[in-house]
Amino acid sequence: MSDAGGPLLDARNLHRWYGEGEARVEVLRGIDLSVEQGEYAAIVGASGSGKSTLLSILGCLDRPGEGTYRLAGHDVLSLRDDKLSELRLREIGFVFQSFQLIPQLSILENTEVPLFYAGVRRGDRHAKAMASLERVGLGHRVKHRPTELSGGEQQRAAIARALVHDPPLLLADEPTGNLDSETGRTILQLIDDLHDEGRTVLVITHDQTVADHAPRRIRIMDGTIESDRRREVVT
Amino acid sequence: MRFLEFAALAVRNLRGYALRSFLTTLGVVFGIASVVTMMALGRGAEDEILREIDKLGITNVIINSVKPPEDTSANATRSWTVKYGLTFADFDQIEETVRGLRHALPVHSYVERAWEGSKREDVLVQGVTPSYFTATKIVVARGRGLTVADEEARRPVAVVHQQLIRALGYYGDPLGYDLRVGEQIYEVVGILEDEEFQGFIRKALSSPDRRDNEIYVPYATVLTRIGTKSTSRKSGAYESTDIELNQIVVEVADQVNVAPVARMLRTLLENLHESKDYELVVPLELLEQRRRYQAVFNIALLLIAGISLLVGGIGIANIMLATVTERTREIGVRRAIGAKRKHIMSQFLIETVMLSAAGGILGVAVGYAGTLAMEWYTGWQAQFTPDVALWALAVACGVGILSGVFPAWRASKLDPIQALRYE
Ligand SMILES: Nc1ncnc2c1ncn2[C@@H]1O[C@H](COP(=O)(O)OP(=O)(O)OP(=O)(O)O)[C@@H](O)[C@H]1O
Numbered sequence: 001m002s003d004a005g006g007p008l009l010d011a012r013n014l015h016r017w018y019g020e021g022e023a024r025v026e027v028l029r030g031i032d033l034s035v036e037q038g039e040y041a042a043i044v045g046a047s048g049s050g051k052s053t054l055l056s057i058l059g060c061l062d063r064p065g066e067g068t069y070r071l072a073g074h075d076v077l078s079l080r081d082d083k084l085s086e087l088r089l090r091e092i093g094f095v096f097q098s099f100q101l102i103p104q105l106s107i108l109e110n111t112e113v114p115l116f117y118a119g120v121r122r123g124d125r126h127a128k129a130m131a132s133l134e135r136v137g138l139g140h141r142v143k144h145r146p147t148e149l150s151g152g153e154q155q156r157a158a159i160a161r162a163l164v165h166d167p168p169l170l171l172a173d174e175p176t177g178n179l180d181s182e183t184g185r186t187i188l189q190l191i192d193d194l195h196d197e198g199r200t201v202l203v204i205t206h207d208q209t210v211a212d213h214a215p216r217r218i219r220i221m222d223g224t225i226e227s228d229r230r231r232e233v234v235t
Numbered sequence: 236m237r238f239l240e241f242a243a244l245a246v247r248n249l250r251g252y253a254l255r256s257f258l259t260t261l262g263v264v265f266g267i268a269s270v271v272t273m274m275a276l277g278r279g280a281e282d283e284i285l286r287e288i289d290k291l292g293i294t295n296v297i298i299n300s301v302k303p304p305e306d307t308s309a310n311a312t313r314s315w316t317v318k319y320g321l322t323f324a325d326f327d328q329i330e331e332t333v334r335g336l337r338h339a340l341p342v343h344s345y346v347e348r349a350w351e352g353s354k355r356e357d358v359l360v361q362g363v364t365p366s367y368f369t370a371t372k373i374v375v376a377r378g379r380g381l382t383v384a385d386e387e388a389r390r391p392v393a394v395v396h397q398q399l400i401r402a403l404g405y406y407g408d409p410l411g412y413d414l415r416v417g418e419q420i421y422e423v424v425g426i427l428e429d430e431e432f433q434g435f436i437r438k439a440l441s442s443p444d445r446r447d448n449e450i451y452v453p454y455a456t457v458l459t460r461i462g463t464k465s466t467s468r469k470s471g472a473y474e475s476t477d478i479e480l481n482q483i484v485v486e487v488a489d490q491v492n493v494a495p496v497a498r499m500l501r502t503l504l505e506n507l508h509e510s511k512d513y514e515l516v517v518p519l520e521l522l523e524q525r526r527r528y529q530a531v532f533n534i535a536l537l538l539i540a541g542i543s544l545l546v547g548g549i550g551i552a553n554i555m556l557a558t559v560t561e562r563t564r565e566i567g568v569r570r571a572i573g574a575k576r577k578h579i580m581s582q583f584l585i586e587t588v589m590l591s592a593a594g595g596i597l598g599v600a601v602g603y604a605g606t607l608a609m610e611w612y613t614g615w616q617a618q619f620t621p622d623v624a625l626w627a628l629a630v631a632c633g634v635g636i637l638s639g640v641f642p643a644w645r646a647s648k649l650d651p652i653q654a655l656r657y658e
Pocket residue numbers: 018019025027045046047048049050051052053054097
């Protein structure tokens with residue numbers, strides 16, 4: 001699918017604003033960002049700087065007011081709605097800042113949702129969802145509803161759901177925001193593993209440990225990229 | 236598409252909102268139930284009438300003598316004996332001039348008291364020819380019917396209902412019993428099959444003076460032994476009548492000729508009689524009339540069905556719209572994960588259809604129960620057929636589709652990112 005040799009995702013001059021006229025708020029003001037296949041990058045920045053907004057555009061959920069965006073060789077902004085859905089399903093695992101678990105479904109059922117749309121058979125769905133939940137350490141609470149879980153557990157369920165269909169690109173909005181340092185480390189380890197397996201990972205974080213962990217760090221300020229640094233990976 | 240998967244998802248979701256789902260379907264449940272009940276009762280009634288009409292013989296034309304309206308004009312000669320009704324001459328005219336008949340059968344009857352010891356029972360003695368039994372589909376269960384030999388020898392024999400003999404206090408074998416009717420003694424030679432129903436048409440066909448007990452004796456026997464005059468007591472006063480024939484049963488050879496024969500008979504009798512002291516009963520005409528009533532009833536039924544299902548459908552659509560709004564976030568999540576518009580559309584449409592189909596099934600069950608209850612309460616005969624149930628289900632599904640399309644379409648049009656932010 002992807003262009004041979006080209007970056008996995010490539011955004012040029014992204015602008016995003018809310019409201020019109022007097023009330024117009026500029027959230028993204030010309031973001032240029034290119035991420036290679038298999039890269040692991042942390043996005044940091046002050047609250048309200050536009051990180052989540054950027055991530056939803058990269059995740060094909062939101063559209064920029066201006067700019068171009070290519071993902072896995074597709075000109076995302078020109079795709080039809082159906083194609084966008086397919087792209088999200090096939091390429092992206094998205095961990096929402098507010099988890100976005102479906103309240104009336106159990107954790108297991110929530111985790112199965114991507115597999116449902118990917119056309120995985122019922123029996124396989126259970127097995128895969130269980131495996132994914134076990135991977136985030138939630139194998140024992142699968143029958144519970146999201147509201148019966150702690151914030152950290154919900155967060156891990158959201159991660160399990162994002163990973164369950166093996167997407168090549170993981171976009172995570174503060175995946176460790178609600179976790180104690182111990183569980184946070186497990187999740188970090190998990191992300192490391194995913195990265196080692198060859199997945200591309202973009203993580204928004206306020207957590208210094210997470211930010212330090214990633215080989216690349218992108219700092220957003222007031223809707224622009226203030227800095228974008230790669231460092232040598234120490235193994 | 237993976238329909239079963241979506242059906243399972245729908246069941247899962249509906250179970251999540253069990254109480255609401257149940258309440259939502261109530262409109263459809265009662266709509267379907269009332270239609271099913273009415274259909275069953277309507278069909279039952281139709282069936283009963285059809286059976287009755289069929290019993291009278293669809294190729295028959297039955298002419299009864301009826302008492303003409305009281306002649307109050309001054310010049311009316313007041314005699315003690317009132318003479319009216321069909322005459323032997325009428326019968327001969329019919330036999331000679333009307334074509335296309337299998338046969339015409341004369342009936343002379345009178346009302347008398349049967350007795351045994353101190354027991355008394357009013358009976359209607361019907362003097363009939365042997366063919367009367369086959370023409371009017373009266374079935375002899377035991378013993379024999381009347382024969383040409385009975386007729387020729389004017390034998391005093393009778394075919395009766397067993398209850399009559401029991402009512403007179405005789406509990407032995409009714410065959411061979413000597414039945415006393417007034418001054419006559421008839422030997423019982425045949426027992427009639429019990430009639431399950433005594434519908435209004437049969438009542439209308441019998442002479443106006445009919446009693447519950449009918450006995451059948453040879454026509455010739457009655458005429459020789461009793462004659463045409465009879466006396467009965469009505470509200471204290473004795474009334475003497477002279478009726479030659481109480482009934483003529485005309486059996487038409489071919490069903491297509493029933494209407495023309497009936498027309499001919501009407502003209503003929505109009506010419507022969509000054510007053511309207513007879514009536515024509517044409518089962519075929521009754522049948523057609525009945526069919527017209529049924530058609531009107533069916534249209535009314537359809538209207539009621541339509542209105543109640545419309546109301547039920549609007550109820551479902553309304554709740555589904557509310558559900559879509561309430562589940563905006565869920566829709567956003569599903570879309571964000573990779574559900575296409577058609578997936579969301581299918582999900583809500585299938586949910587609605589399953590809801591109303593469940594309502595339909597429940598409605599059929601409630602309707603069936605309602606039918607049984609009505610039967611038990613009113614004693615009517617209802618007819619519950621599987622095709623009604625299938626139709627009801629199909630209609631319920633149709634209602635589901637119609638009321639689900641708009642909410643489902645609304646759901647599928649939601650923008651993922653906005654739906655995710657919905658509080
Ligand atoms: N739908 C919206 N309508 C109006 N303004 C919005 C909308 N969504 C986001 N914003 C604004 O855009 C700005 C950036 O929001 P965003 O969620 O991207 O910030 P963030 O960097 O993720 O912050 P945080 O670290 O707190 O999550 C904020 O000022 C917010 O108020």
